[in-house]
Amino acid sequence: xxxxxGKNAVWANYQKDxxxxxxxxxxxxxxxxxxxxxxxxxxHIVGNVLGxxxxxxxxxxxxxxxxxxxxxxxxxxxxxxxxxxxxxxxxAGYENMAISCITSFGLYTEILETWKEHxxxxxxxxxxxxxxxxxxxxxxxxxxxxxxxxxHFRHQIAEKATxxxxxxxxxxxxxxxxxxxxxxxxxPSKGVGGAEFPYVLAGMVDAWGGQQVDYPExxxxxxxxxxxxxxxxxxxxxxxxxxxxxxxxxxxxxxLIVANCPGCAMFLDRWQYTIEQMEGKTYGANGQGIxxxxxxxxxxxxxxxxxxxxxxxxxxxxVEPLLLKMGIDYNPAGKHELGARQLTIPTLx
Amino acid sequence: xxxxxIIGGGPAGIESAASLAQLGYRVSLIEKSAELGGHLSQMFxxxxxxxxxxxxxxxxxxxxxxxxxxxxxNTEVIDAQRNLSGFTITLSNQKTVTADALLIATGFxxxxxxxxxxxxYGIYKNVINSLQMExxxxxxxxxxxxxQMPKRVVFLHCVGSRDEKVGNNYCSKVCCVTAVKQAIExxxxxxxxxxxxFYMDIRMFGPYYEELYREAQEKWKVVFVRGKISxxxxxxxxxxxxxxxxxxxxxxxxMQCDMLVAMAGMESTADAKFAQTLNVARGLNRxxxxxxxxxxxxxxxxxxxxxxxxxxxxxxxxxxxxxxRAAALxxxxxxxx
Numbered sequence: 001x002x003x004x005x006g007k008n009a010v011w012a013n014y015q016k017d018x019x020x021x022x023x024x025x026x027x028x029x030x031x032x033x034x035x036x037x038x039x040x041x042x043x044h045i046v047g048n049v050l051g052x053x054x055x056x057x058x059x060x061x062x063x064x065x066x067x068x069x070x071x072x073x074x075x076x077x078x079x080x081x082x083x084x085x086x087x088x089x090x091x092a093g094y095e096n097m098a099i100s101c102i103t104s105f106g107l108y109t110e111i112l113e114t115w116k117e118h119x120x121x122x123x124x125x126x127x128x129x130x131x132x133x134x135x136x137x138x139x140x141x142x143x144x145x146x147x148x149x150x151x152h153f154r155h156q157i158a159e160k161a162t163x164x165x166x167x168x169x170x171x172x173x174x175x176x177x178x179x180x181x182x183x184x185x186x187x188p189s190k191g192v193g194g195a196e197f198p199y200v201l202a203g204m205v206d207a208w209g210g211q212q213v214d215y216p217e218x219x220x221x222x223x224x225x226x227x228x229x230x231x232x233x234x235x236x237x238x239x240x241x242x243x244x245x246x247x248x249x250x251x252x253x254x255x256l257i258v259a260n261c262p263g264c265a266m267f268l269d270r271w272q273y274t275i276e277q278m279e280g281k282t283y284g285a286n287g288q289g290i291x292x293x294x295x296x297x298x299x300x301x302x303x304x305x306x307x308x309x310x311x312x313x314x315x316x317x318x319v320e321p322l323l324l325k326m327g328i329d330y331n332p333a334g335k336h337e338l339g340a341r342q343l344t345i346p347t348l349x
Numbered sequence: 350x351x352x353x354x355i356i357g358g359g360p361a362g363i364e365s366a367a368s369l370a371q372l373g374y375r376v377s378l379i380e381k382s383a384e385l386g387g388h389l390s391q392m393f394x395x396x397x398x399x400x401x402x403x404x405x406x407x408x409x410x411x412x413x414x415x416x417x418x419x420x421x422x423n424t425e426v427i428d429a430q431r432n433l434s435g436f437t438i439t440l441s442n443q444k445t446v447t448a449d450a451l452l453i454a455t456g457f458x459x460x461x462x463x464x465x466x467x468x469x470y471g472i473y474k475n476v477i478n479s480l481q482m483e484x485x486x487x488x489x490x491x492x493x494x495x496x497q498m499p500k501r502v503v504f505l506h507c508v509g510s511r512d513e514k515v516g517n518n519y520c521s522k523v524c525c526v527t528a529v530k531q532a533i534e535x536x537x538x539x540x541x542x543x544x545x546x547f548y549m550d551i552r553m554f555g556p557y558y559e560e561l562y563r564e565a566q567e568k569w570k571v572v573f574v575r576g577k578i579s580x581x582x583x584x585x586x587x588x589x590x591x592x593x594x595x596x597x598x599x600x601x602x603x604m605q606c607d608m609l610v611a612m613a614g615m616e617s618t619a620d621a622k623f624a625q626t627l628n629v630a631r632g633l634n635r636x637x638x639x640x641x642x643x644x645x646x647x648x649x650x651x652x653x654x655x656x657x658x659x660x661x662x663x664x665x666x667x668x669x670x671x672x673x674r675a676a677a678l679x680x681x682x683x684x685x686x
Binding site for chain 2: 006007009010194195196197214215216217218219251252
């Protein structure tokens with residue numbers, strides 16, 4: 001009986017409360033740098049398409065996550081920075097946090113869980129914050145990663161969609177999902193579907209007509225792992241992890257990878273180029289790479305937005321074969337335009 | 350004639366019923382399922398010498414076929430109350446039974462391997478638990494979900510035992526030797542199948558268990574790897590990929606196999622409602638606890654309530670039978686005071 005229930009039984013054990021409206025938005029440092037279209041698209045989907053209240057606070061700063069995980073910033077400092085964000089949210093009159101970065105989401109959760117176990121740490125941080133900024137804060141009522149919020153509204157998005165995750169013949173696209181390690185591996189109960197078989201992205205794929213692909217290294221880290229990448233001597237380890245995943249997913253011939261962590265989206269995309277240069281090996285159809293999308297890009301495509309407005313021209317792996325496969329009518333010449341601005345076209349010297 | 354109600358018709362319940370009847374007591378043996386035997390009825394052979402489990406069970410049942418024993422099948426204990434003259438027990442068939450003493454022999458519950466999500470039990474068809482492997486051995490059908498014979502079977506020890514994450518710090522004792530036995534039985538049925546055991550420590554606590562472990566390696570070429578499996582996943586061809594660290598050579602390991610057998614630990618059944626009503630004490634491991642681990646192992650904190658077998662701690666069949674006889678004697682001593 002247990003064996004017949006399969007993943008649905010696992011998913012049923014990990015239901016998560018996600019607020020319906022009134023979000024205080026926490027931006028991601030690296031998403032703004034690598035995937036600026038996705039941050040913009042999230043705000044647009046939530047605010048305009050779904051008509052929800054979301055506040056993008058200009059006073060918000062980094063959570064210090066990368067420095068924290070690289071042992072450059074002590075936990076008290078990180079906790080005080082996060083406490084300041086809680087104070088900003090309290091001052092703005094919000095109670096529900098929408099956190100754009102997986103690293104930040106894991107860190108906010110870690111700090112809150114630390115305070116639950118060690119209330120004296122919370123008191124200490126409240127004191128630090130008061131001395132440094134004269135600010136006070138309330139603990140958020142609800143904390144969700146932005147992918148949780150898109151998952152929460154996946155059926156409403158499907159109702160408004162003009163496209164589905166299918167090819168020109170109506171066959172479902174094969175979608176590999178990749179979940180950032182800090183989404184649920186730290187605290188399985190904080191992720192939709194838990195840590196081993198998360199449903200947060202697979203649920204979007206199901207709702208929008210794609211076919212989710214399970215493969216042996218699905219749960220493996222992309223290799224970003226802060227010090228793997230930040231210390232140049234360790235980067236081979238980072239590439240090796242992405243390589244392991246790409247080798248494992250290749251037999252399934254996925255049409256795209258969707259990730260909910262900016263680091264994962266970045267490295268699964270960029271390392272494909274590196275591997276091609278190192279080994280001459282590619283993993284997609286016709287000698288091309290496998291496009292790596294954020295969930296906002298995937299949502300944007302099904303909602304009918306211009307891929308270049310979504311920022312998909314900033315990917316290393318060309319997304320045009322995917323657009324053609326989906327039968328999306330796009331303007332190839334618009335690839336290097338962003339609004340009225342002409343993007344710099346990279347050239348090899 | 351004093352009347353003893355025994356709750357649970359597994360080996361402990363059956364043997365203590367037989368012993369009590371021989372000592373001159375009237376016994377009601379209450380079993381919730383349709384037949385006697387408990388987990389023993391699902392076993393193939395027993396360690397260390399390969400004795401057929403069905404033979405042992407039928408001998409136990411024959412021993413308990415006595416006129417003073419009333420077997421009540423398909424009957425569950427709903428409630429039990431202590432009163433001045435003994436106990437009043439409410440049964441699922443709406444009847445009540447009065448008894449002078451109560452013997453709890455409710456056995457153990459097999460750990461649900463799905464709680465260790467990383468192994469994909471309940472998701473991947475060829476990830477099974479040790480009891481399911483026992484059934485395969487009993488029926489002589491070692492085939493996988495697709496009907497084909499496996500080429501490589503991997504056993505994983507300590508699933509749900511010695512694991513703080515699932516709240517079970519204790520050792521379930523019998524899983525190591527069960528894996529050794531099952532691996533040997535597979536080899537006997539089909540020597541072509543490769544068998545691997547992934548373990549933390551090999552705990553061969555019983556007589557001749559160490560010899561069986563040696564035989565598994567020398568005669569049957571079962572491979573033992575010291576390391577726990579961190580995750581299992583399914584390949585495109587339906588085979589399983591497992592990851593572990595071989596801690597003897599200090600290297601990570603990735604292996605393909607056809608079947609993964611999780612050696613599921615034993616968990617307590619001491620959360621029964623009737624036991625809560627009677628306030629029968631439980632230990633930190635959640636099994637029933639004794640008033641004295643050395644001298645009064647079968648006595649609980651409630652006067653007139655005794656325990657026998659694996660409802661007190663994980664144990665093998667040999668120890669269960671011995672413990673059941675000890676429980677009968679403890680009850681006899683109680684009434685002989």
